[in-house]
Amino acid sequence: MSVWHELKRHIEDRREERRANLSEVQASLIARLIEIADLRLCDREVVGWFTSERNKLTISTSAPAKLDDWPAIPLKNLEHIDEPLLTLSVTFDKIGVRGYSIQLCGKRRIVGSPPWYARVDLDGVGESTNKGVGLCSHALLHTHVGASLGDDHVPSLDPRGERKRFSTRVPTPWLLPVDALNWLLATADRRLEPVPSVRAT
DSSP states (O other): HHHHHHHHHHHHHHHHTOOOOOOHHHHHHHHHHHHHHHHBBGGGGGSSSEEEEESSEOOTSSSEEEEETEEEEEBSSSEEEEEEEEEEEEEEEESSSEEEEEEEEESSSSOOOOOOOEEEEOOOTOOOOOOSSSSTTTTTOOOOOOOOTTTOEEEEEEEEEEEOOOOOOOOOOOOOHHHHHHHHHHOGGGGOOOOEEEEEE
16 A cells, blocks of 8 residues: 555544534634634634535635635734635535635735745545545645645646646645644744644753
8 A cells, every 4th residue: 555545544544533523613613713813813703704504614605805706704913924814615424524625815925925825625535536646646635835726827737638727735644624724824823823842941
């Protein structure tokens, strides 16, 4: 078994071990965002900006921002980026979290720099076909960093014959949606690091 199959098995096993239903995931996301609101980095009304339907949790249209066509949670006063927007979508099955996409976009403070873009995707666990070329270049759980598909104008050939935009996918070990949210927040602001490093004395 290759390391890529082992990573896929790790994700599938952890998903079963750390089962979380829609209400648990929603509560964990809201609890973390309330902590962010207490730091005055987002609005406390975030509590009402979630909606669920047919085993899917998303940001509702009552949220005050949009990223393309997606309702988004605006953040503010982050250390590294201006105009940060958070989007998310989580799907569930009888085991628990089946798939999700959580992204943070914004503007870097360095003149001439590309936009800030990071996203964590869990492709649908248990789907009959894997996405992409294979488990190495398109791991079941992965992060996109750097350029969004919309901002990257370098096309690549899809093996199925369709043109697609290039986006780097970094393989990721198992993360629940709130863990992915924590990673995105910590990369944009040191104050939001949930597990500070311990220095030897």
